[in-house]
Amino acid sequence: MNNILEVKNVVKQYGDYTALNSVSLQVPKGSIYGLLGPNGAGKTSLIRIINQITLPDSGEVLLEGEKLAPHHVSYIGYMPEERGLYKTMKVGEQALYLAQLKGMPYDDAKKQLKYWFEKFEIEGWWNKKIQELSKGMAQKIQFIVTILHQPKLLILDEPFSGFDPVNANLIKDEIIELNKQGTSIIFSTHRMESVEEMCDYIALIHKSNKLIEGKLEDVKRQYRTHKFQVGIISPNVEGFMYDLTQKFTVGQTNFKSLNDDLKLEIDLGNRTQNELLEVLVKNGQVTHFTENIPSVNDIFIQTVSQK
Amino acid sequence: MGVLSLIIKREFIAKVRNKSFIVMTFLSPLLFVGMSFLIAFLTNMNKGEVKKIAIHDEIGLLKSDFKNTTDTKYVDLSQMPLQLAKDTASKNYEGLLYVPKVGNPKELVNSVQYISDESPSLEFVSGIEKVIDNQLTNNNLKELGFDSTKIEKAKVASELHITKFSGEEGLKFLNEVKVFFGGAFGYLIMMFIIIYGNFVMRSVIEEKTSRIIEVIISSVKPFQLMMGKIIGNAMAGILQFMIWVIIGLVVIIGASMIFGTNPADASTAAQAMNNIPENANVVASLMQKINLYYQEIPVLLTVSFFLIYFIGGYFLYSSLYAAIGAAVDSETDSQQFLLPIIMPLMLGIYVGFFTVINDPHGTVATVFSMIPFTSPIVMLMRIPFGVPVWQLILSLVLLFGTFLGVVWFASKIYRVGILMYGKKPTWKELYKWLKY
Structure with a gap:
């Protein structure tokens, strides 16, 4: 079984409004899976179905090949976008309570909790109430509560919001560490740079439909533009430009460079990279040659505005 | 430990540890006694004026x-x-x-x-x-x-001698005392339902506004959470009542020890009267009188049925309170939905005080002691007068049966409502939620 989670043709309607229109996903085991989409696309509805908070109208969800059942709650750790803890309950008691609700025995929960409190150096918070903590501090507790029961699948909705850069990094490192230990992670966010940095797989949901799904590189390959950024120092610029425009579409561009060179964006069209290189090498000193790889951000905006 | 008992435990502890609960439990009997003395004092003071x-x-x-x-x-x-x-x-x-x-x-x-x-x-x-x-x-x-x-x-002044067919000595004003006794318990039930129903509602709203609700229901079913909340708060309510009963017993036993009479044994009271000081005499004879009434009124029965009807009535109403808490974002928004809940409770109290006094077994009193939304109050007022067993059973069956139906209905609204934020729902929307 290579997929920890499979969503099959899930439909969810609220009255007349369709929140999910036959959405299917496959989350490979051990991956960090970015679930993207504009606000109101249906991500939260999908996440709630995976968490068995709501039931799909039709379709099914398989966790490790088994149909979702009540005992699966202990396999999943969920951090919702709207964070929340009991404000007047003490930190330690609260974490123990929530871990026990996830089916963890009291003693295990206590041991794990001690470990995490030491790791984050927050032992002094045990008897504090949440309302005495700052927002960032409460977020840390929320994160610990989410992962305390050692879930196989971690669902994080905007995990970095509310953290300062230092703590955001701390949490990011923990997520990557957990992933290395084998935890699969579904990661819903609007911060494309963290998707770029962390995700192996992505899926994009827009207006209740899944539009894109796959390995990050595959998706990018699909969206490649065949444009190259080129830097060149040419003794005969006019001749070079003549040669170049014969075969390729050329545009101006800008990138950082230490050389006083020409900066061009060249569309390959239906020619190969080598053909381009030939022209370039013939006409001067090549200082820069990279393919324009579409960013997740580009793909996101392009896909969403197309529809 | 099962999930439900975990939730019950948390709700119970959260309630009982609350300072206002502790203050309420120990202060309100004092307040009650204090108020009675104050009223007696004020009445006397008024009389002192010439x-x-x-x-x-x-x-x-x-x-x-x-x-x-x-x-x-x-x-x-x-x-x-x-x-x-x-x-x-x-x-x-x-x-x-x-x-x-x-x-x-x-x-x-x-x-x-x-x-x-x-x-x-x-x-x-x-x-x-x-x-x-x-x-x-x-x-x-x-x-x-x-x-x-x-x-x-x-001219003569006659005095009606009241006895039972069994020849037992009857007591004057017994009906008034019974009405007062049953009424006090009926009123107590109403207060308990309103107070503890509100606790449940507030607790639901708190989970909603603190947004912990989504974390919790990713672990447990909304129904379990709702029931855990209701049961946990009910246990806190029963604990509070038990503490009051114990305080009451301690006061009665303490008083009877001081004045040398045992309220459960009237014969010793008469003996004791001979060898205790003058002012204690008055108290002793009062105790003896109380004891006579005590024997006439099924106190233990009433207290037991108080607990049963409290549980039934409270469960019925608090599941509605939970649904309302889930539907709104803040307590101020809850008013429009609370009115239909308070109405039958008030109706129960008024029907109780106006019809049970005149005719405890009349049609109106009997019907209202069957309707589940008023039966906890009205039936409790009737119990001191002796209610046929079949009526008790029917009323309880109706009460607990309706409770199941209402819980089902409330849990549907609850399930949808806890995840809805932002706008105050209308009745129409609540109805739509039932079908989600």
Whole structure:
């Protein structure tokens, strides 16, 4: 079984409004899976179905090949976008309570909790109430509560919001560490740079439909533009430009460079990279040659505005 | 430990640890006793004031009939001219009773005046009228040739002796005491339902506004959370009631030890009366009286049914409170939905106080003690009068059956409502949620 989670043709309607229109996903085991989409696309509805908070109208969800059942709650750790803890309950008691609700025995929960409190150096918070903590501090507790029961699948909705850069990094490192230990992670966010940095797989949901799904590189390959950024120092610029425009579409561009060179964006069209290189090498000193790889951000905006 | 018991435990501890719960539990009996003393004290203080009434009797027929009492003093101003008497009375006295000069005393029937700026109490007016009536009646009797002293002698004051068919001695005012007793418990149930229902609602709203709800229901079913909340709060309520019962018992036992009588054993009270000081005598005889009533009223039965009806009524209403809490974002938004909940409770109280007193087994009282939304209150008021077992069973079956239906209905709204934020739902939307 290579997929920890499979969503099959899930439909969810609220009255007349369709929140999910036959959405299917496959989350490979051990991956960090970015679930993207504009606000109101249906991500939260999908996440709630995976968490068995709501039931799909039709379709099914398989966790490790088994149909979702009540005992699966202990396999999943969920951090919702709207964070929340009991404000007047003490930190330690609260974490123990929530871990026990996830089916963890009291003693295990206590041991794990001690470990995490030491790791984050927050032992002094045990008897504090949440309302005495700052927002960032409460977020840390929320994160610990989410992962305390050692879930196989971690669902994080905007995990970095509310953290300062230092703590955001701390949490990011923990997520990557957990992933290395084998935890699969579904990661819903609007911060494309963290998707770029962390995700192996992505899926994009827009207006209740899944539009894109796959390995990050595959998706990018699909969206490649065949444009190259080129830097060149040419003794005969006019001749070079003549040669170049014969075969390729050329545009101006800008990138950082230490050389006083020409900066061009060249569309390959239906020619190969080598053909381009030939022209370039013939006409001067090549200082820069990279393919324009579409960013997740580009793909996101392009896909969403197309529809 | 099962998930449900975990939730119950948390809700119970969260409630019981709350400072307001501790204060309420131990302070309200004190407050209750304190208020009773305060009311008694104030009533007495009022009585301590002496009212001074001036009398201007121009024929001298009535003035001697008005005898001074502890709270009213009559001053004879008949010697003064009327105007001077009026002036004096308006300055120094509560009022002036003016008996005008008439040809025939019979005319006094409607010509005596009471002049005062303060409007007199009903009791005062009827007291004065009674004195006038007596005097005029005596006059009439004399005129007709009757000997008023003989008539006085011939008058009797009867006392109705109340017994049961079994020959047992009956007690006067027993019905009033029963109504008071049942009414107190019915009222207590209403208060408990409202107070603890509100606790449930507030707890739901708190989970919603603190947004922990989504974390919790990713671990447990909304229904489990709702039931855990309801049961946990119910246990806190029962604990509170138990503490009150224990405090009450301690006070009664303590009092009976101090005054040397055992409320459960009246015969010793009589013995004890001989060898305890004078003022304790009064208390002892009071205790004996209480004991007589205690034997007549099924106290233990009422208390047990209080618990049963509390659980049933509370479960019924608190699941509605939970649904309302889930539907709204803040307590202020809850008002429009709370009205339909409070109405049947109020209805129960009014029906209880107005119909059970007159006819505890009449149609209205019986019907309302069957309707699940009013039965906890009305039936509890009827229980001291003795209710047929089949009625009790039917009422309980209806109550708990309706409870199941209402819980089902409430949990549907609850399930949808806890994840809805932002706008205040309308009744129509609540109805739509039922079908989600």
